[in-house]
Amino acid sequence: MELKIQTLSFKHCLFFFTFQVVVAFFFFSATFQGKVKPDDIFVTDVPSKPEEPVKIILLWTWPFGTAFPLNQCPSQFDGTGCFFTVNRSLYSEAAAVVLHSRDVCSSKNQLPQMQRPPNQYWIWFTMESPSHNPNTGFMEKLINLTMTYRADSDIFTPYGWLERHDGTENVSIPEKTKLVAWVVSNWNPNSRRVKYYGELKNHLAVDVFGNQRLPLPREKHIETLSKYKFYLAFENSIHEDYITEKLWHNALASWAVPVVLGPTRANYERFLPPDAFIHVDDFPTAKGLADYLHALDKDDNRHKQYFYWRRSLKPVAPARLNSHYCKVCKAIKEAPSYRTVPSITNWFK
Numbered sequence: 528m529e530l531k532i533q534t535l536s537f538k539h540c541l542f543f544f545t546f547q548v549v550v551a552f553f554f555f556s557a558t559f560q561g562k563v564k565p566d567d568i569f570v571t572d573v574p575s576k577p578e579e580p581v582k583i584i585l586l587w588t589w590p591f592g593t594a595f596p597l598n599q600c601p602s603q604f605d606g607t608g609c610f611f612t613v614n615r616s617l618y619s620e621a622a623a624v625v626l627h628s629r630d631v632c633s634s635k636n637q638l639p640q641m642q643r644p645p646n647q648y649w650i651w652f653t654m655e656s657p658s659h660n661p662n663t664g665f666m667e668k669l670i671n672l673t674m675t676y677r678a679d680s681d682i683f684t685p686y687g688w689l690e691r692h693d694g695t696e697n698v699s700i701p702e703k704t705k706l707v708a709w710v711v712s713n714w715n716p717n718s719r720r721v722k723y724y725g726e727l728k729n730h731l732a733v734d735v736f737g738n739q740r741l742p743l744p745r746e747k748h749i750e751t752l753s754k755y756k757f758y759l760a761f762e763n764s765i766h767e768d769y770i771t772e773k774l775w776h777n778a779l780a781s782w783a784v785p786v787v788l789g790p791t792r793a794n795y796e797r798f799l800p801p802d803a804f805i806h807v808d809d810f811p812t813a814k815g816l817a818d819y820l821h822a823l824d825k826d827d828n829r830h831k832q833y834f835y836w837r838r839s840l841k842p843v844a845p846a847r848l849n850s851h852y853c854k855v856c857k858a859i860k861e862a863p864s865y866r867t868v869p870s871i872t873n874w875f876k
């Protein structure tokens with residue numbers, strides 16, 4: 528029985544891994560087009576002060592196997608005194624090792640096998656929800672710091688956030704000629720979002736993009752979605768703080784009002800003003816939501832109210848995973864000196 532469970536979760540891990548490689552390919556290829564040369568990767572201008580040893584941060588794997596330039600973090604991250612590398616020969620000198628969950632989840636053998644230096648931090652990194660992070664059992668008592676989209680992580684790496692702006696931002700809503708869009712690649716008939724859509728479509732016409740549906744080339748994403756008044760930012764699984772690029776990029780960057788399905792409204796309100804989105808739970812039925820969207824469609828003033836918050840705030844969504852790594856340098860300088868996470872499995876669920 529136990530063996531069977533292990534085999535299953537191993538297969539899951541492989542499945543997720545393959546799926547994510549595809550996703551990651553789109554994620555990174557748009558930005559770097561695979562043109563990262565070794566020269567780019569190892570360029571650095573450390574050390575800063577000779578008396579302070581440089582802190583080596585080892586990326587145990589490239590996330591989902593995709594390379595990007597290292598040691599080019601923008602100054603706001605305070606990357607001084609750190610050197611990022613993927614060269615495993617530097618393991619025994621590394622101050623921190625970042626373990627990207629999905630690249631190491633197939634077995635304990637994927638973790639570093641060499642003698643572990645006593646002051647080294649192992650950092651567990653994932654941007655996926657617990658539903659898509661199988662096999663965390665062998666991480667018990669091995670990890671020192673967590674790095675995830677969840678706000679209570681040691682290193683908080685959200686998919687997006689709001690920043691104040693100085694009032695010079697263009698806050699006029701792009702012209703809207705269409706009503707509701709949804710981009711979905713992983714069509715799981717048992718998921719809450721697909722079931723909800725099944726009801727919603729009886730009352731509201733939704734343009735569905737993605738696998739075997741309407742085509743949407745990556746470079747046309749924002750241009751296409753900007754034509755819509757509303758965007759269905761439906762998460763693939765429901766977990767605290769799991770609010771992804773579906774909201775930050777697809778909806779907000781396109782000036783489409785997000786209709787969210789995910790954690791509770793209260794959870795969304797920790798990150799967004801209450802009038803920046805519509806929550807499916809605001810309505811007892813999918814028909815109720817459809818009626819409301821039809822009403823907003825006919826009432827420009829009410830539609831505009833969903834954009835008032837933009838007069839002082841703007842959404843920011845980093846296009847690449849690599850900016851998350853930039854946070855590690857400052858975090859390990861400030862980290863508690865000895866700390867172990869007893870169980871990733873118990874913490875991340």
Ligand SMILES: *[C@@H]1O[C@H](CO)[C@@H](O)[C@H](O)[C@H]1NC(C)=O
Pocket residue numbers: 614615616617
């Ligand atoms: C990795 O680091 C070792 C030790 O500093 C060095 O000899 C080797 O050339 C490095 N490998 C690469 C690919 O840079």
Ligand SMILES: *[C@@H]1O[C@H](CO)[C@@H](O)[C@H](O)[C@H]1NC(C)=O
Pocket residue numbers: 697698699700701702
């Ligand atoms: C502001 O945005 C609107 C809608 O996207 C656009 O039509 C307009 O040209 C923009 N104005 C400026 C000054 O960029």
Ligand SMILES: *[C@@H]1O[C@H](CO)[C@@H](O)[C@H](O)[C@H]1NC(C)=O
Pocket residue numbers: 645646647648649668669670671863864865866867
């Ligand atoms: C990290 O956790 C390991 C395993 O429990 C522990 O041996 C080590 O002292 C911890 N390191 C730090 C810097 O907290």
